[in-house]
Amino acid sequence: MADVATLVEQAREGRPRAVARLISLVEGASPQLREVMAALAPLTGGAYVVGLTGSPGVGKSTSTSAMVTAYRKAGKRVGVLAVDPSSPFSGGALLGDRVRMSEHASDPGVYIRSMATRGHLGGLAWAAPQAIRVLDAAGCEVIVVETVGVGQSEVEIAAQADTCVVLLAPGMGDGIQAAKAGILEIGDVYVVNKADRDGADATARELNHMLGLGESRGPGEWRPPIVKTVAARGEGIDEVLEALEKHRAWMDERGVLAERRRIRAAHEIETIAITALRARLADLRGDVRLSALAARVTGGELDPYAAADELVAGLTGL
Amino acid sequence: MADVATLVEQAREGRPRAVARLISLVEGASPQLREVMAALAPLTGGAYVVGLTGSPGVGKSTSTSAMVTAYRKAGKRVGVLAVDPSSPFSGGALLGDRVRMSEHASDPGVYIRSMATRGHLGGLAWAAPQAIRVLDAAGCEVIVVETVGVGQSEVEIAAQADTCVVLLAPGMGDGIQAAKAGILEIGDVYVVNKADRDGADATARELNHMLGLGESRGPGEWRPPIVKTVAARGEGIDEVLEALEKHRAWMDERGVLAERRRIRAAHEIETIAITALRARLADLRGDVRLSALAARVTGGELDPYAAADELVAGLTGL
Known part of the structure; x- marks a missing residue:
């Protein structure tokens, strides 16, 4: 096996096998875990971490894939961490995602990793930030962390991103579903996907109402935008990226980004x-x-x- | 509110309200928790703790009630702790059990307490032993801890008793259910309840086979007995109590009882x-x-x- 310094070096150069090996080392709590983490520390902090969550069936993977395409067009290196709560025992990958993501499979500027939720509470909360650190150190400029909005630890992972995108789709009583899952409070940007379907406007209005977006806010307060997309056709994805960029700039100006990252680090340490x-x-x-x-x-x-x-x-x- | 010393004194005298108050203090992590625990410590160790578990519908509450009746005939003070995993939010009592247990409601020699499983893992593992301590200190000679054999923490609570009774019933593919729930390994005594129904002999045979009871064992090794009962009519209950007494005597002779209690205490401390x-x-x-x-x-x-x-x-x- 290559030593840790060599692996980190190779990961910096964008070699996917080195990235894969490092993530395996950190998520498996290997003996080299601490050595890896120490080596990564000075290389982290460059990535913009976007959480993406929503109920099953709203089109999370399709949206992630479309966002990756858009970021690639802008010349950015992208990492994807897909958290799968439905296969607690596999410890492995999301076949469905892989298939949908296959258009990016041969692109060296994209690294995709799936992570199964562990059998016990806290396992995911512990493993996901380590994998994000590897992708960050490996030079990913954007990391999309995709989690199903079911289960507290999955939702928390998305909520702890720099910017959290909450995805909905029309015609599923989705506002109520989302409210139940507790994901309505955590969005910095809301996306109504499948906007070519009946009820998209109603879902956006319902969301607008539930979020109290019609009410006045203090000056300088962030007002989460609602963006409509048809991710399968790439429609509205540029607008999503614009909304993310706006949120990032807003956070940067006010020191909110640094504060969010400190809170995330504190949670990770705990x-x-x-x-x-x-x-x-x-x-x-x-x-x-x-x-x-x-x-x-x-x-x-x-x-x-x-x-x-x-x-x-x-x-x-x- | 009465002070802790007075409550403990009253509980020793068998006053049910004092017992109830003490259990509330320990399961709710009240400010007096430590004072209560310290006051109880020298009074504990006298109770024989019987765990009783099995799949839903095998007749756990009916069996518990019949065992209480039998122990009362023998003049023993009995405590019952019924753990209900089906109501994570109530924090309260099992109405069904209460109704079935109502024959004991007016008996001052019986104390019955229901405990809902908490919303989070570990809550039950933490709260149940404290309640057992109160019943022990209150002078219960036998404590029956009844848990549904579904979910790891419920099963563990039964497994950590002095003697663990695993209950089955015929005609439910029950052997397989029990094996799935992981309760086949933990029984010191097995009971096939509803033995007047078709298939009771087949269930006993299947159990005998699954437990490998036909195989030879080392001298002095405990061979879990299989007892058939019709708890609703009190049939076979004396035999269950005999089996428990044999197991207790066997443990006592070999120092197993003391060892089990040390393991239980260590787990509790942890x-x-x-x-x-x-x-x-x-x-x-x-x-x-x-x-x-x-x-x-x-x-x-x-x-x-x-x-x-x-x-x-x-x-x-x-």
Whole structure:
């Protein structure tokens, strides 16, 4: 196996196999994980991360693909991270996406990665930011993180992007679906896809109403735009990119982008810390200290809370 | 409100309102939680905890009720903790169980408590042992913990009892259901309920085969018995209690009971510790230390793993 420095070097040059290998190293919690993360750190921060989420069937993959095409036309290197909650056991890729994405398969300026949601909570929240870091360090100027708007951790991943796009489609009672999934609060840009279908205007109006976009806002406040698209034909995609650029400029001017990134980093640090603490506690399972505390609890000498305090106090000394 | 010492005193005397109040204090993580746990500790260890689990519809509540009747005939004080995974939001009681249990409602020697599974993982694993502690300290000689054999945390709670009873019923493809739910490995005693129905013998045979009970075992090894019951008519319940008593005696002779209780206590300590650590990390969200670490990460100066290390190292100093 190539060493970490070489892999990072090759990833910087845009070699897809090196990028793939690095993502595997970080999402699999390999022994080289820390070395990889340390090597990536100084190379990150250049990418603009766009979250894209919506209920199943609104056309997320088609929209992502159309956005990739548009960004490529503008000469940008693009990374795609597609999070698939429907296959908790595969650990692998989205065949459907792959097929739809196949037009980009031979383009060296596009890197597409699918990530299955793990069986346990927190797994995705932990793994996705690491993969984003790899794509960032590999020189992707834009990273689209596509998640299904079902399940808290998927929604959170999209919400923690620099800009979050919420996708809807007409005729699915979609506003209500989106509200249920809790994705109505998180959009910086809203897209009504499949706008050639009946009810697109009604969906846009409903959305406008639900978001209170008719109400006045403070000066300098961001007013999420609603863009209509027919992603399958590439219609309206330029307008989506324009809206994203506007949001980015708005954030930049006000220091909001830097603040969002700090919040995202803080969340990432917290997730890693809790995972590490969990692992340390699990390591204690065969340890005499835990056995001794447990024996004192069964003997009625100590209550389990006091025992947990002693355990936690001893943790950093491990 | 009565102080904790008074409540514990009253619970020892068997006053149901005091028991109810104490369980509310421990399951709700009240400010008095630690005081309650410390007061209970020296009073615990006397109860024999029986876990009872099985797929929906096998007759768990009816069996629990019949067992309570039998234990009451033997003059024992009994506690019942019924865990309901079907109502994640109620935080309340099982009406169905209450109705079926109503024959015991006026008996001061029986305390029945329902507990809804919380919305998040780990909530139940954290709350159930605390409630068991209250019932134990309140002088219950036997505590039946009834959980639906669906979902890992419910199954774990039953598996962590002193003795675990797995309930099946004929004609539901039940062996396969039980195998799927992962409850076939955890039984110390198996019960085929509704044994007056067609297929009861076939279910017992299938179970016998799946458990490998026909194979020879080492001397002194526990061979889980299969008991047939018609719980609704109280048939076979004495045999269930005999099987439980045999298992308890077998465990006692070999030190298995003490070992099981130490493992249970260790698990409980670990769950409390991870909950406490999580809370401490959450407290850090507005803290300058985490903000400073996050800024160093977004600046590319530090990777998030190194930042998490610093965070964890500082945790016990809080």
